[in-house]
Amino acid sequence: MDPRTRIEAFLADYAAAHAEVKPLFDKWKEEDPFPTWFAKTAALRATHQLERSLKGDIAGFSEPAAFSPEAVTIERIDVYGTSAMARLARSRRAMGDPIIEMMLVRVGGDWRIDTIDDYREEPGSPLVDKDVLEAWKAAADKTSPMEAQHKEDMPDPAAVFSASWACEALSEEFIEEGMEWQEGDGDWDDPEVFAPLLAKAIEQARRNAEVGPVKIQEIGQFPHGSYLAVGDPFGSMCLCALRIEPGVARAQALLTTLGGERSVAALRVILADREPVQWKHAIIMNRRVYSTDVHPWHELDTRSGNGAIADADAYFGMTHRQYSRVWRQMQRAFLMDPGSGPIGASTSAGRHPGAAQAYWGLDEDGRPVQLVLDHQEFWAPADPPEATTGA
Structure with a gap:
């Protein structure tokens, strides 16, 4: 098959599979539709895609058809030797973004689909326009970029990264919700009565918190300019308000196992060889993608549970097409590279998606030497479990 014939065959086969599977969701209480869904998706992949292609490239069947000859039009196919790029337009009535790009590869005498990417914006346009990014920087320069550590923050991230074991972080709110009134406690509505009871409960909970092993994974290095971006690479990345000296950052992940689950507890970038002697809570510029309106904020939205730290200019300056490339890397690796070299980690x-914190580690002169993105898994170094048990 030539590239056009391959794409047309894929669209027709997808439409046929969708017509068979979608009605099953209308009577899912009678019959589980997912075995048929999985079988049809696997058949589409085996027939039309390369073995290495990501499974998620082919949309599911529970919603209106994302691909079909009626909903998708082939606009252009450019062939470059043994590879080809196709641009398709999706109808507004169909499920998904309006622009589709497919990469195809010739295998022997046949063409197979490698990647399928959807775009809301033009693939060659930047994630954030340069004038918008400059407005964010101007706002950041007028903002106090750090504040004192919060009571829920990891007190000394460097100590946890240097430890072999650490205890689980338990928020005061979580501990308070688990408290039960005991006879003799007195009136909990009286702050003077309740405060010491809560303090005792917090001390006891943290003393008995789960202890997990700590392991550092080296990720790699990337060059950076005067600003870093931090946040969720699958959701909201924000500009760190602190202006720093350009240089090369060394990235590390903090790995652990808690509650039987392996996870990444934190990510840090080391900006200088000097040790941090104090920690400050990092302020980020919360924003809307298409707006120059930003405001200081103290918490990171990590809804997907993922975390990233990157050079701000390189990250926000990526095109949507480059971001798709990086997105695929983030499924498999830790170092982000849009094609011109690494730009971040x-x-x-982590185990608890939703929110994360960021901290600046400062040297004795108050200069930033580390930035840590904390998924709030750990609180502080701890003795290994056997040592605690035997005590």
């Missing part, structure tokens, strides 16, 4: 999910 990304880690897969």
Whole structure:
């Protein structure tokens, strides 16, 4: 098959599979539709895609058809020897973004689909326009970029990164919700009565918190300019308000196992060889993608559970097409590279998606030497479990 014939065959086969599977979701209480879904998706992949292609490239069948000859039009196919790039337009009535790009590869005398990417914006346009990014920087320069550590923050991230074991982080809110009134406690509505009871409960909970092993994974190095971006690479990345000296950052992930789950507890970048002697809570510029309106904020939205730290200019300056390339890397690796070299580090999910914190580690002169993205898994170094048990 030539590239056009391959794409047309894929669209027709997808439409036929969708027509068979979609009605099953209308009577899912009678019959589980997912075995048929998985079988049809596997058949589409085996027939039309390369073996290495990501499974997620082919949309599911529970919603209106994302691909079909009626909903998708082939606009252009450019062939470059043994590879080809196809641009397709998706109808507004169909499921998904309006622009589709397919990469195809010739295998022997046949053409197979490698990648399928959807775009809301033009693939060659930047994630953030340069004038918008400059406005964010101007706002950041007028913002206090750090504040004192919060009571829920990891007190000394460097100590946890240097430890072999650490105890689980338990928020005061979580501990308070688990408290039960005991006879003799007195009136909990009286702050003077309740405060010491809560303090005792917090001390006891943290003393008995789960202890997990700590292991550092070296990720790699990337050059950076005067600003870093931090946040969720699958959701909201934000500009760090602190202006720093350009240089090369060394990235590390903090790995652990808690509750039987392996996870990334934190990500840090080391900006200088000097040791941090104090920690400050990092302020980020919370924003809307298409707006120059930003405001200081103290918490990171990590809804997917993933975390990243990157050079701000390189990250926000990526085109949507480059971001798709990086997105695929983030499924498999830790170092982000849009094709021109590494621009930052990304880690897969922590155990508790939702929110994370960022801290600046400062040297004795108050200069930033580390930035840590904390998934709030750990609180402080701890003795190994056997030592605690035997005490």
